[in-house]
Amino acid sequence: MAKKVMSRKTSSVSVPPKVPTQQIGIVIFVLVGLGLAVLIGAQKLTQLVNPEEATPTQEEALTLPEGWKVQENSGEDERILFQAYKEVTTVEAGEPMTTGVTPSVTALVSPFPEGAEPEAYTQQLFEAAKGSLPSLEYTQNDFNSNGDIAARRLRGTLEMNKEKIGFKQQIYIHDGQVYTFTALFPDDENSTVSTEVEIIFDQVLGQLGL
Amino acid sequence: MQDEFNPLLESLKMSLGDILGATTWPGTGVVDESTASLPNNLHATQMQLSLPALAKEWQIYQGEQIGQDWVVGDTEVSRLPTASGTVLYGHNTDSVFGRVHTLPWGATAQLNDGQETKTYRLAHTRIINSDYTPLEKIEYTDGELTLITCRDADSPWRVIFTFKLAPTQE
Numbered sequence: 001m002a003k004k005v006m007s008r009k010t011s012s013v014s015v016p017p018k019v020p021t022q023q024i025g026i027v028i029f030v031l032v033g034l035g036l037a038v039l040i041g042a043q044k045l046t047q048l049v050n051p052e053e054a055t056p057t058q059e060e061a062l063t064l065p066e067g068w069k070v071q072e073n074s075g076e077d078e079r080i081l082f083q084a085y086k087e088v089t090t091v092e093a094g095e096p097m098t099t100g101v102t103p104s105v106t107a108l109v110s111p112f113p114e115g116a117e118p119e120a121y122t123q124q125l126f127e128a129a130k131g132s133l134p135s136l137e138y139t140q141n142d143f144n145s146n147g148d149i150a151a152r153r154l155r156g157t158l159e160m161n162k163e164k165i166g167f168k169q170q171i172y173i174h175d176g177q178v179y180t181f182t183a184l185f186p187d188d189e190n191s192t193v194s195t196e197v198e199i200i201f202d203q204v205l206g207q208l209g210l
Numbered sequence: 211m212q213d214e215f216n217p218l219l220e221s222l223k224m225s226l227g228d229i230l231g232a233t234t235w236p237g238t239g240v241v242d243e244s245t246a247s248l249p250n251n252l253h254a255t256q257m258q259l260s261l262p263a264l265a266k267e268w269q270i271y272q273g274e275q276i277g278q279d280w281v282v283g284d285t286e287v288s289r290l291p292t293a294s295g296t297v298l299y300g301h302n303t304d305s306v307f308g309r310v311h312t313l314p315w316g317a318t319a320q321l322n323d324g325q326e327t328k329t330y331r332l333a334h335t336r337i338i339n340s341d342y343t344p345l346e347k348i349e350y351t352d353g354e355l356t357l358i359t360c361r362d363a364d365s366p367w368r369v370i371f372t373f374k375l376a377p378t379q380e
Contacts, residue, residue, distance in 0.1 A: 107221075108220060125217065125249060128248030128284075129222070132216075132250045133279045133282075134239075134279060134282065136279075158222075158277065171218070180218060181221070182218070
């Protein structure tokens with residue numbers, strides 16, 4: 001059997017020494033690894049040097065239900081912890097207008113009065129709100145205390161432009177602070193917005209470590 | 211209780227924002243009388259009102275609007291921000307304006323704005339249906355003190371007591 005002879009070109013040009021593919025792979029792997037390490041290290045360093053700059057915005061950190069937008073806080077009112085609203089879609093021609101309310105969530109932080117007792121304090125806030133606004137009707141008022149967190153959950157309706165609006169309010173007392181959440185939404189049993197606001201409440205609470 | 215912060219009311223106010231269109235009359239009628247002063251975000255003004263015939267005296271608070279509603283304190287008298295005159299509202303309970311209807315014509319009311327005290331005399335009373343007469347339709351004039359309360363609980367009827375400035379005695 002004739003041995004196949006491979007012809008070999010002779011040339012005066014020098015040929016670089018052959019580098020094994022495996023070694024190239026290792027070098028690329030090491031370089032990519034080093035690049036990632038530098039990137040991660042820079043981020044960590046930024047966090048250490050300037051924690052505020054490195055903190056993601058609320059919108060980045062929270063996964064809001066579809067259509068919800070974080071409302072940028074002008075920073076003038078330090079009590080405002082978080083505000084979001086749901087963009088109202090335009091009503092198609094021929095479809096009935098169901099509600100005029102823009103669903104929204106507002107979270108405030110305020111100091112817990114010294115010497116106050118959480119259950120009595122939150123009940124007093126509830127009584128004051130109920131008595132102060134004639135169109136406010138509370139249909140739910142539950143209080144519970146779990147360890148170092150006390151919570152009162154309220155639900156009801158209020159009237160605006162002769163239309164009923166649903167609302168949920170939750171007060172959390174923890175570590176000398178009062179966190180108050182309020183959500184407005186259409187007073188419609190078929191609407192999912194009242195569930196969406198609870199998801200947002202939970203996410204903000206999660207961020208607060210509550 | 212003065213200037214006590216109520217986050218439930220404040221967050222409702224922030225959520226509702228400024229509502230365009232007509233505002234409602236203050237809902238001053240109550241079924242259950244409360245004499246407790248609760249945290250309702252009302253801010254005290256320099257003004258004080260007294261009705262000597264009823265032996266009553268009140269600190270006046272700045273009227274606060276949440277959505278289309280006016281905040282009505284259990285025991286507080288608040289001032290509507292009108293362009294002219296002085297217009298005050300409060301519950302129709304014994305501790306607030308519940309006995310004003312018993313005053314005879316000419317009964318005096320004294321208003322101190324923090325600097326001087328002016329005396330007014332009860333001149334006339336009107337009952338209006340708030341469902342048909344918007345708050346903005348009522349005109350007030352300088353030199354008049356107007357007190358507004360509800361005729362009864364959960365009712366559209368509002369009683370408006372108008373006091374006219376009494377001539378100063380030399």
